Amino acid sequence: MAIEIAPSLNVFGELLLPCNEDPITGFFRDGCCNTNGDDIGSHTVCIEVSRTFLEYSRFKGNDLSTPVPEFGFPGLKHGDRWCLCAQRWLEAYHQDMAPRVHLMRTHQKATEVIPLALLKQFAVDLN
Numbered sequence: 001m002a003i004e005i006a007p008s009l010n011v012f013g014e015l016l017l018p019c020n021e022d023p024i025t026g027f028f029r030d031g032c033c034n035t036n037g038d039d040i041g042s043h044t045v046c047i048e049v050s051r052t053f054l055e056y057s058r059f060k061g062n063d064l065s066t067p068v069p070e071f072g073f074p075g076l077k078h079g080d081r082w083c084l085c086a087q088r089w090l091e092a093y094h095q096d097m098a099p100r101v102h103l104m105r106t107h108q109k110a111t112e113v114i115p116l117a118l119l120k121q122f123a124v125d126l127n
Contacts, residue, residue, distance in 0.1 A: 003028070003036065004036055004037075005028070005034050005035070005036050006034065006035050006036055006107070006109060007108075008032060008034055008107075009107070009108045010103065010104050010105065010106055010107065010108060011103050011106050011107075011108050011110065011111055011116055011119060012103070012104070012108075013108060014104070016032055016033065016034070016104075016105065016107055016108075017032075017102075017104045017105045018031040018032050018105065019031060019032055019033050019046035019081050019082065019083050019102065019105045020046075020080060020081040020082060020083075023073065023074050023076070023080065023082075024072075025046075025081065025082050025083045026043060026083045027039040027041075027043040027083065032083075032105075032107075033045065033046050033083040033105060033106060033107045033110075034107065035107055035109050041085035041086075041087065041088070042085055042086040042087065042109060042110065042112075042113060043083040043084065043085055044083065044085075044086050044106060044107035044109045044110040045083065045084045045085070045086050045089045045101060045106050045107075045110045045114070045119075046081055046082070046083055046084075046101065046102040046105035046106045047081065047082055047083075047084045047089065047099040047100065047101055047102070048079065048080075048081055048099055048100040048101070048102065048124050049064070049076045049077065049078060049079065049080040049081070049082055049099060050078055050099050050100070051078045052097060052099075053092065053097060053098075053099040054076060054077075054078070056092055056095065056097040057088075057092075060088075060091075062088070064076045064082070065077065081102060081105065084099070086109075086110045086112075086113035086114055087113055089101075089110075089114060090113055090114050093114075093118065093122075098122055099122070100122050100123070100124045101119050101122045101123055101124060102123075102124050102125050103119060103120070103123050103124075103125055103126065104125050105125075106119065
């Protein structure tokens, strides 16, 4: 049985670009911030990882910097891109800890949680 995936479109309704393949990211571990109904956390926001955000995330109970070899996870470092849960990004925003965002690599479903105008304020890829 094939897994149903929401259309791979970014926040502008265009083709969703890959977020990262090293380390591999995404709910489906396909390198993209693709999603479907099984993705309870909505791993749809492609962020640029910062040291500040890694510390914030660790403090909130989600240590993204420590490697977990048994799951093939090398740990994230400053400058990596990662598909983050939309609600976690919004929570970080309210704590003045939101990381920068790659809009062309962020799934349109993220805008169901985060207004596009707010994401644009943190965009890495807008001129």
